[in-house]
Amino acid sequence: MFDRAVLHLDLDAFFASVEQLRHPELRGKPVLIGGKSSRAVVASCSYEARRFGIHSAMPMRTALQRCPDAIVLRGDMETYSKYSRIVTEIIEEEAPLFEKASIDEFYVDLTGMDRFVGCWKWAVELRRRIMKETGLPLSQALAVNKLVAKVGAGQAKPNGERLIEAGTERQFLAPLSVRKLPGVGRVTCERLCLMGVRQVGTLAQMPPRLLEQRFGKHGKALWRKANGIDDTPVQPWHERKSISTERTFHEDTTDMQWLRDRLTEMVTRLAWELRKKQKLTANIAVKIRYSDFQTFSRQRKIPYTAHDRTLIRHAHDLFEQLYQRRQLVRLIGLRFGDLVHGRYQPDLFDDTAEEVHLLERMDHIRARFGPDAIRLASTLPRKKDVLP
Ligand SMILES: [Mg+2]
Known part of the structure; x- marks a missing residue:
């Protein structure tokens, strides 16, 4: 059988490492990234903090009980996105085929490149x-597939590398x-x-049938993972994933406020899709088609986000720039x-607790009653019907 070669790269304690890089006085100290509200969780923590048994996704309150001297910082997604892009560009320059799996994780498919060594x-x-x-x-591992490479990189941490030879x-x-299995x-x-x-x-030696009985359809997947079997492909980065929506109006219009409101509505709905799929976007584009069918669009790079308010602001900016022809x-x-x-972690940013709470409540209602169950007052239909 022809072996594949897949490399997994994972930046260590990414947000915390960026902070320690930018602020040398934080090096060697327990650093926690996250909010300070009572509901906040640790988004990232330095290796010094991990020694106290702190890990990401732990409530901030618990983390501070374990290490009262830890330095807590609000996240700065703009800076993290910038560093993520620098790493992406280096990999893009060097790698034949790669996938950006999250803000700090990458897979490179090296199959066919001059044997394993x-x-x-x-x-x-x-x-x-x-x-x-x-x-x-950052840590990395090379193996025959994504699964084993990912586990390998985890084992190589912090700041290490590991080769898991085929077989x-x-x-x-x-x-x-x-x-340790993903x-x-x-x-x-x-x-x-x-x-x-x-x-x-032990898991690898269990009969797959027994696992299927106990775990349903996940049983087989469990067995495959335990045996290091995984054939999921590395998804090329040039097929950058995106989601989009557009609306054609029944009646063409020049009513700016009305158009802005429709745009707000579209952003709100699409941002909800993002959060539901646990995705973040780093690029937003707006398109306008005039009544003479001339079409213009504009896009911009933004820090990774899935937050309504931020996305609405960028969408409106782009719309202002585009809508020149009256x-x-x-x-x-x-x-x-x-x-x-990536999960949108509002507590990382400067959102107030009330606003975060509101966004969560709105998502909760949408999850139960559908995407249009709740909308901002400004986007309620007033006139001119909208085609879906
Ligand atoms: Mg990482």
């Missing part, structure tokens, strides 16, 4: 270049805790534990591009 040398040099040009720590996947995974959360872990399964090696408008289009996986 050649790939490893290439990978070592790529990592060295990223560290030299950004000053950020040694099962051996590599066997001694690890089942918790997608195996606390609940699955506890259930496996009750069956006496703690290590991946002619009847027939259609408006909106696109969010450069999507990556």
